[in-house]
Structures are given as structure tokens and as C-alpha cells.
Amino acid sequence: MQITVTLETLPPRGVLEARWRDLEARANASFYTSWSWIGCWLQVLPANLAPQLLVAHHAGRTVGMGLVIKGKAKLLQIIPVPCWYLHATGLEAVDELTIEYNGFLVERGHDIKVKHAMLDHLLHQTSVGRIEIKLASRQLDMLARQTTQKPAWQAGKNAIVRSTGFTSYMVNLDQVRTSAKGYLSLLSGNTRSQIRRSMAAYKELGELVVEEARTPEQAHAFMAELRKLHGQTWLGRGERSGFSFSPIARQFHDQVIEHGFARGEVQVLRISAGGQDVGYLYNLVHRGHVVYYQSGLRYGVLPKHDRPGLVCHSLAVEHNTQAGHHFYDFAAGNYRYKDSLSTHKEPQHTHVFQRDGVLPRLDRDLRALKSQIRHWREHLRLWRKCTAQSAMSTLLALTPIGLDIDCVSLLQAIPP
Structure with a gap:
């Protein structure tokens, strides 16, 4: 399947709406990727932001679209780097509108291949080596896994993926x-x-x-x-x-x-x-x-x-x-x-895709270490709690046989 991807300036609003609605009718869209959300979002964007239209073509027809804005993110929490945001801006005042079930708008039947091509274009065919997709639908989870699992011999096309999970009820x-x-x-x-x-x-x-x-x-x-x-x-x-x-x-x-x-x-x-x-x-x-x-x-x-x-x-x-x-x-x-x-x-997941490199790898590893430390601390807290409860049970069992034990004072001595 031959897919061509281009990054374009936005056409006039009426033209964009017609193209978007046409693809929407052929896609597994959510409300958040429908024109009823996207069109209103475009109307409230600050004037200094310049969204661009990412388009995928196959056999002479449009099979994928998405709107991206170039913003800033931070590597290692201190180094500013350019970042593409899909249907978002990176600015809290705008993004608190809170898009969910986010993702590329793609024709049914071609989901993974088209999304791969669109993601690859943003990461490897532009000067921006990072894209963030906030609260993406589970359809993008497979894309994130496949991107992570590319073999080492494809080093030029490798990407580092960081995913943060959320639950919809x-x-x-x-x-x-x-x-x-x-x-x-x-x-x-x-x-x-x-x-x-x-x-x-x-x-x-x-x-x-x-x-x-x-x-x-x-x-x-x-x-x-x-x-x-x-x-x-x-x-x-x-x-x-x-x-x-x-x-x-x-x-x-x-x-x-x-x-x-x-x-x-x-x-x-x-x-x-x-x-x-x-x-x-x-x-x-x-x-x-x-x-x-x-x-x-x-x-x-x-x-x-x-x-x-x-x-x-x-x-x-x-x-x-x-x-x-x-x-x-x-x-x-x-x-x-x-x-x-x-x-x-x-x-739902927020996915951050980054072009492979030393700093993105270091960022990923430090985040993983920080997460592991939090995990260890939680285990230690639960262990201390269980130890304290076990000690209380033992002391309460011993007290009736005549041992003069101040249970509360002893438990207070156990570190939190």
C-alpha cells in the first residue's frame, strides 16, 4: 500500500470543513476528532499559533488527516525542545479544554499503516523530532507498541515512546x-x-x-x-x-x-x-x-x-x-x-514519540528510574504498615496474659 504524506498550511475554513467531514464519514472518529470539536477548537486558538494540516493520500484519495501545532517541550525537565502537538497546543490555557479519544483521523481499514506513515513523516521528515498525543484512543496503543518494538537494525527509523495510562469509566x-x-x-x-x-x-x-x-x-x-x-x-x-x-x-x-x-x-x-x-x-x-x-x-x-x-x-x-x-x-x-x-x-494513553538519540534515551531512563523509586517507596510504605499491624496484633495477644505493654507508644516509635 503506497501512502504519501504531506504537511500543508491550512486551506480556507470552508474547504477544510468539507474535506474533514468527508473523511470523518469514512473513519472511526470520536466526537473529539470530529469537525464539531476540531472546528470549534480552531476558532479559539490564539492568533500567534499556526496549526498545520497533516494529510495522507492513497490511490488519489485522502485516507488520513490531523492538525498539528509546533510548540515546546522539555527533555530532562530542563532542556527546551521543539514538539508537535496533535489537536493540542502545549499551552495549559487552551489544552485545559481536555481532548480525549484523540488520534489521527484515518479511513477505516487502513488504520495502522496510515498512522505509521503519518507518525513517521512528523518524526523523520521534519526538523521536529518529537510528537505528543494527549489522551489517545486505544487504537493508538498498537502503534505505540509497534514503534517501540522495531528491530535494532532499523536504527535510522527508531523512536522512543513514553506512554502514560489513564482509565475511562x-x-x-x-x-x-x-x-x-x-x-x-x-x-x-x-x-x-x-x-x-x-x-x-x-x-x-x-x-x-x-x-x-x-x-x-x-x-x-x-x-x-x-x-x-x-x-x-x-x-x-x-x-x-x-x-x-x-x-x-x-x-x-x-x-x-x-x-x-x-x-x-x-x-x-x-x-x-x-x-x-x-x-x-x-x-x-x-x-x-x-x-x-x-x-x-x-x-x-x-x-x-x-x-x-x-x-x-x-x-x-x-x-x-x-x-x-x-x-x-x-x-x-x-x-x-x-x-x-x-x-x-x-x-486511554498520552503518548510521547521521540526520534531516537542520546538525550531522549537519557530522559526515558531517568523517568523509568524515578518511577521505579516511587514504586519502591510505595512497597516500603505498605511493608511498614503491615509490620505495624502485625506488631499490634502480637501486642494485643500478649497483653491479656499480664504483660504491661503500652501498645500505642510502641507503635508510634515505628517510622512512618
Whole structure:
């Protein structure tokens, strides 16, 4: 399969949208690599950034595309080096929009070969020997493994890969539909109990209602309330929410609603009890995959069992099950509520590909050593904890037979 890859300046927006939508229809895209995300992202980029279009061609047609921006990264945490960022910038103020399920947009049936060619072009056919792909879908995991496992005789084409893993938590809605006892039966007994008690408490205020925004105007109105509640929650923790207060985030998500709502790709839900707001959820929808993006929750409505998040998400799962979607995705992030409410997990990774060299190798080895030290420290901490618990058990067993032992003082003498 002959693949030609080029790196181009961006064509006019209308031309780019048409080309992107055409390939998107032939690709296994996520919402984050659809034009509904990419087009809005381009609109909020600072003027000093110059994204470039990476294009792969085969047999006279486009089979792969991606947008890259040249930024800066650091080797050994101190040496600045140029870096390509795929659908990202390397700037926190912009990248806190948080792309997930990232990757090259590639025609079905040619995934690995086309992605290899695109990655190879960036690493070996440009002056920039590094590319970072934040929160990539698992389709890129095989590419990362194959790149790492190239034989030594291909030294000129070798790359060093560093991958950081994350977990996405989701509910399989097809499984919910086939469950005789519904969604809650798929969760742990403790989680079921918490949700049911909280729902019963809310129902004392009146009927629990899930309302989905039906117009862009209603979606914007719901989002205004969501931002307010979300911002209040963060201010209560002594922090400012980027989602609620960042001008870039506000402009971006307003654009997502404007461009994606009519396509059925934006879902904003209001959950209420007896007319009182319980919370709002902002979800992104693509090909039956509903990804939870943000929430605004009203705490303090109930004196007991005040769990608006568990209730809102449980009702949203039921709502999307009835709507015929396939997954309700809590996205990446190790939060207890995501684990408690999910039935399924999927990996995502941030991959850093670097052209082989002395400094990248040293960077990789030092990072590996640092990770190993953290691993050893954790093992030592657990060993000390187990030793302390074992000592306590022994002392408690000896105390009844008449030994005068101050257990607490002895345990305090054990190093933390």
C-alpha cells in the first residue's frame, strides 16, 4: 500500500470543513476528532499559533488527516525542545479544554499503516523530532507498541515512546437494556443503596424529572445555570473553575452548542425534584457514544442523603438507555463515583514519540528510574504498615496474659 504524506498550511475554513467531514464519514472518529470539536477548537486558538494540516493520500484519495501545532517541550525537565502537538497546543490555557479519544483521523481499514506513515513523516521528515498525543484512543496503543518494538537494525527509523495510562469509566447501555432489573442491578449493593436513599429523599420534594434541552437557546440557558453551580462548587473549595471562568472555555463550548446541537451531538440535561434544580449535565454525543463532559450540581438541598451527582448520573444513564445510545461515558479520571457508577472500563494513553538519540534515551531512563523509586517507596510504605499491624496484633495477644505493654507508644516509635 503506497501512502504519501504531506504537511500543508491550512486551506480556507470552508474547504477544510468539507474535506474533514468527508473523511470523518469514512473513519472511526470520536466526537473529539470530529469537525464539531476540531472546528470549534480552531476558532479559539490564539492568533500567534499556526496549526498545520497533516494529510495522507492513497490511490488519489485522502485516507488520513490531523492538525498539528509546533510548540515546546522539555527533555530532562530542563532542556527546551521543539514538539508537535496533535489537536493540542502545549499551552495549559487552551489544552485545559481536555481532548480525549484523540488520534489521527484515518479511513477505516487502513488504520495502522496510515498512522505509521503519518507518525513517521512528523518524526523523520521534519526538523521536529518529537510528537505528543494527549489522551489517545486505544487504537493508538498498537502503534505505540509497534514503534517501540522495531528491530535494532532499523536504527535510522527508531523512536522512543513514553506512554502514560489513564482509565475511562463507562456504562454499557446495551447491557442495561438487556438487564431484567435495570441499571442499578448492575452496580454494587452499597452504590444501589446510596442512590435509592437519595432518590427517595428527593422525591419527598416532588417528582424527579429529567429535561433535555430542545433548542440551542434552551441549551445555552441550561449551560448558564450549569456554569454558575459548577463555579460555586469550586469556589467553595477555594479554587476557580476554568470551565466556568475561562473566556476560552466559554467561547469554545458556546461554539460547540451552536455548531453541534442541530446535529444531535450536544446534550444538556436539567434534573429537578418538585421544580427545584438538582443539577445539570453537559454531554457530547457521537454515534451512540455519550461522553459526560461537565456538571453543575446543587448541594445542600437535602438534610440527609444529599448526593446530587449520583442521582443526576443515574437518571442520565436511564435517559440515554431509553434514547437508544450504546455507551454513557464518564471519561478519563480516577474518581470514586466514576468507578462506582460504571460497568465497563477502557484505557486511554498520552503518548510521547521521540526520534531516537542520546538525550531522549537519557530522559526515558531517568523517568523509568524515578518511577521505579516511587514504586519502591510505595512497597516500603505498605511493608511498614503491615509490620505495624502485625506488631499490634502480637501486642494485643500478649497483653491479656499480664504483660504491661503500652501498645500505642510502641507503635508510634515505628517510622512512618
